[in-house]
Amino acid sequence: MYTLSGVTKTYDQSKRKVTALSGVDLVIENGELVAIQGPTGGGKSTLLQLLGALDRSSSGSVKLDDADLSSLGDGKLATIRAQEIGFVFQGFNLIPTLTALENVETALAPLGFGTTDRRDRSVEALEKVGLGDRIHHLPSELSGGQQQRVAIARALVKQPRVLLADEPTGNLDEQTRDEIMDLLEAEWRERGFTFIVVTHDSAVAKRAPRRLRIKNGTVSER
Amino acid sequence: MFGIYLRRELLNRRRQTIIIAIGMALAIALVIIVNSVSGGVKNAQAAVLESVYGVGTDITITQEPEAPTEGQGPGQQFDFGSGDGTTTDGTTAVSQSRLEAARGSSTFDASAIDTAAGTDGVAAAVGVLSLTNTTFDGELPDFSQMQQGGTDGAPGSGAQPPSGGPDGAGGSSFDIDSFTVLGYDPAAAAVGPLTAATLSDGRVLEASDAGADVAIIDSTYATESDLAVGDTIDIGGTSFEIVGIVTSTSADGTSASNVYIPLVTAQTLAGLDDQISSVYVQADSADSIDAVKADLETALPDATVNTQEDLASSVSGSLSSATGLITSLGTWLSIIVLIAAFLVAILFTISGVTRRTREFGTLKAIGWSNKRIVGQVAGESLVQGAIGGVVGIALGLVGILIVNLIAPTLGSGTATTTEAAGPGGMPGGPGAAGFGQQAIASTTDITLQLPVTFAVIGIAVGIAILGGLIAGAFGGWRASRLRPAAAFRSVN
Numbered sequence: 001m002y003t004l005s006g007v008t009k010t011y012d013q014s015k016r017k018v019t020a021l022s023g024v025d026l027v028i029e030n031g032e033l034v035a036i037q038g039p040t041g042g043g044k045s046t047l048l049q050l051l052g053a054l055d056r057s058s059s060g061s062v063k064l065d066d067a068d069l070s071s072l073g074d075g076k077l078a079t080i081r082a083q084e085i086g087f088v089f090q091g092f093n094l095i096p097t098l099t100a101l102e103n104v105e106t107a108l109a110p111l112g113f114g115t116t117d118r119r120d121r122s123v124e125a126l127e128k129v130g131l132g133d134r135i136h137h138l139p140s141e142l143s144g145g146q147q148q149r150v151a152i153a154r155a156l157v158k159q160p161r162v163l164l165a166d167e168p169t170g171n172l173d174e175q176t177r178d179e180i181m182d183l184l185e186a187e188w189r190e191r192g193f194t195f196i197v198v199t200h201d202s203a204v205a206k207r208a209p210r211r212l213r214i215k216n217g218t219v220s221e222r
Numbered sequence: 223m224f225g226i227y228l229r230r231e232l233l234n235r236r237r238q239t240i241i242i243a244i245g246m247a248l249a250i251a252l253v254i255i256v257n258s259v260s261g262g263v264k265n266a267q268a269a270v271l272e273s274v275y276g277v278g279t280d281i282t283i284t285q286e287p288e289a290p291t292e293g294q295g296p297g298q299q300f301d302f303g304s305g306d307g308t309t310t311d312g313t314t315a316v317s318q319s320r321l322e323a324a325r326g327s328s329t330f331d332a333s334a335i336d337t338a339a340g341t342d343g344v345a346a347a348v349g350v351l352s353l354t355n356t357t358f359d360g361e362l363p364d365f366s367q368m369q370q371g372g373t374d375g376a377p378g379s380g381a382q383p384p385s386g387g388p389d390g391a392g393g394s395s396f397d398i399d400s401f402t403v404l405g406y407d408p409a410a411a412a413v414g415p416l417t418a419a420t421l422s423d424g425r426v427l428e429a430s431d432a433g434a435d436v437a438i439i440d441s442t443y444a445t446e447s448d449l450a451v452g453d454t455i456d457i458g459g460t461s462f463e464i465v466g467i468v469t470s471t472s473a474d475g476t477s478a479s480n481v482y483i484p485l486v487t488a489q490t491l492a493g494l495d496d497q498i499s500s501v502y503v504q505a506d507s508a509d510s511i512d513a514v515k516a517d518l519e520t521a522l523p524d525a526t527v528n529t530q531e532d533l534a535s536s537v538s539g540s541l542s543s544a545t546g547l548i549t550s551l552g553t554w555l556s557i558i559v560l561i562a563a564f565l566v567a568i569l570f571t572i573s574g575v576t577r578r579t580r581e582f583g584t585l586k587a588i589g590w591s592n593k594r595i596v597g598q599v600a601g602e603s604l605v606q607g608a609i610g611g612v613v614g615i616a617l618g619l620v621g622i623l624i625v626n627l628i629a630p631t632l633g634s635g636t637a638t639t640t641e642a643a644g645p646g647g648m649p650g651g652p653g654a655a656g657f658g659q660q661a662i663a664s665t666t667d668i669t670l671q672l673p674v675t676f677a678v679i680g681i682a683v684g685i686a687i688l689g690g691l692i693a694g695a696f697g698g699w700r701a702s703r704l705r706p707a708a709a710f711r712s713v714n
């Protein structure tokens with residue numbers, strides 16, 4: 001699914017150059033569940049951004065199947081994100097003014113679904129994460145765990161081939177963390193998408209058959 | 223999605239919407255009101271001019287009276303020979319009426335009409351002769367030097383016969399009654415006199431009336447003097463038949479008169495053959511007025527040529543300066559408030575987008591294109607501008623309505639034009655200035671009524687849309703530059 005070769009990412013930070021990733025070679029197979037761990041500032045989020053077509057590498061190539069994400073234009077990357085990739089963030093990242101249902105619908109907006117089709121699929125996705133009775137609530141009216149469930153529904157409603165999660169349980173208590181991870185793992189088993197999760201938490205990482213460690217911009221298996 | 227998101231944003235971020243909309247609304251309301259006020263003042267000015275100079279007059283041609291010299295002209299002198307009147311008990315009963323050129327105006331050759339009419343860009347030229355008829359009626363002691371005749375009141379206001387008491391002047395008793403007479407060409411009545419008047423009884427003069435002893439009188443004068451259609455009136459010793467009564471919008475001004483008679487009749491009667499006192503000129507188009515004025519000044523070097531604008535400043539001095547003030551002050555104020563409102567809209571939109579960095583980053587991360595996000599931001603701004611537009615138009619209309627309900631009275635057209643010293647023999651004492659000068663004291667009260675035009679509403683809508691577009695463009699530009707990776711920002 002993913003083939004990274006010699007991937008380097010540097011940030012220009014007012015004269016000083018920050019190397020977030022240096023010479024990363026990595027292959028991730030279709031349908032894998034991979035946990036990425038590592039110290040703060042190691043480059044975990046940077047790697048996830050490259051895998052998620054949010055940013056381009058400074059050098060080297062990031063291939064999603066046959067598409068080289070490091071050389072595509074903004075519009076093409078946006079299309080790939082819309083069609084193939086689901087994101088779950090540590091801070092939930094829901095649109096505060098939209099209801100749970102509308103937040104899920106935003107994921108389908110770029111895909112050209114009709115209004116009712118879009119609505120039906122979103123309701124279904126929310127039911128699947130256990131929020132069938134909260135679809136008209138605003139994010140501020142939901143608990144952290146519930147908000148993350150909405151975010152998961154938003155990520156999965158378009159049936160992506162890849163799910164990228166950056167510290168999805170970082171803002172949650174232990175019990176909620178386990179519920180959310182149970183949910184994500186169940187979805188992964190059921191649908192077979194490629195699931196890459198960044199975490200500090202070994203309890204989360206333990207669930208993954210394959211674990212990577214990123215330190216100072218270099219990736220190692222463990 | 224666009225509509226839902228738009229509505230949610232505007233409703234849930236109400237403060238931003240309200241601030242931007244109020245800024246726009248205030249600016250738009252101000253533009254509407256300023257526009258409308260300047261329109262209203264211009265209308266008022268036009269109304270004053272119309273009442274004074276008639277409808278459609280673009281240019282007037284007059285001639286400055288020459289400095290009076292002793293013995294020149296007929297003067298305001300009554301000469302009673304020893305044979306006049308009937309003498310009883312040492313006093314002489316006399317009655318004499320005199321028709322002469324109105325004070326302060328001077329007459330010039332009627333060929334000026336043809337000269338004017340033949341000038342390029344002139345649509346119509348009409349000549350008139352302004353006359354004053356003065357009737358002396360009374361008893362005099364033996365000597366005939368009595369020339370005292372201070373009267374108050376402008377000639378325009380006409381018939382207020384001042385009476386010298388029997389003890390006032392050596393046992394004399396007399397009335398001086400004067401009224402204004404305007405000779406005009408009934409065949410060419412498209413411009414100038416009577417165009418601002420309406421016929422209330424009888425008929426107007428016709429081309430066939432030229433030279434006939436027929437008159438039209440003003441309704442106010444008719445009431446004062448108890449005259450009606452079919453009655454006769456003595457003008458310069460000749461009896462005229464009253465064939466019509468007109469109501470003019472203003473009883474003052476040069477084109478308004480107490481009595482109107484055919485021009486030829488007036489010239490003959492006053493002994494002013496082929497003489498006129500002013501020409502009213504209508505230009506082909508408003509753009510050519512200045513050129514026509516210049517041509518006329520060349521063609522008629524002795525004449526004074528005035529355009530509506532010159533007239534406006536002399537007739538309605540306060541109004542025209544008010545127009546200038548309101549237009550320039552109002553325009554600048556509108557521009558400043560408009561710029562402020564646009565700046566507020568732009569800054570609030572940009573800061574709103576900046577505050578929503580993670581939100582837009584997230585939308586980009588889940589696949590929203592730049593176009594979709596820019597459209598969303600621009601849409602929000604446009605609707606905020608539109609709300610401002612609607613509120614602003616409402617505010618503006620309410621403001622206009624309030625002004626129109628109050629209907630403030632403008633300082634009418636109080637201005638004195640040509641001032642000429644009274645000819646010798648008729649010293650105008652203090653308080654008796656009326657005769658010595660031709661005063662156009664327009665006492666008509668003009669109330670300010672603000673017009674609402676589609677153009678103004680159109681401008682308001684345009685401003686609202688423009689403001690929304692500009693703010694939306696800045697906000698959209700800002701949003702388009704946000705990186706999708708901004709979704710990873712931990713804090714908002």
Ligand SMILES: Nc1ncnc2c1ncn2[C@@H]1O[C@H](COP(=O)(O)OP(=O)(O)OP(=O)(O)O)[C@@H](O)[C@H]1O
Nearest residue numbers: 011013018019020039040041042043044045046047
């Ligand atoms: N947009 C950016 N501009 C400049 N430097 C950046 C940017 N994003 C990341 N970096 C730098 O790149 C390095 C890697 O950052 P990254 O966010 O990938 O680390 P991380 O492993 O996700 O850390 P954390 O566990 O704290 O989330 C850090 O030194 C960081 O300061």
Ligand SMILES: [Mg+2]
Nearest residue numbers: 044045046166
């Ligand atoms: Mg990180």
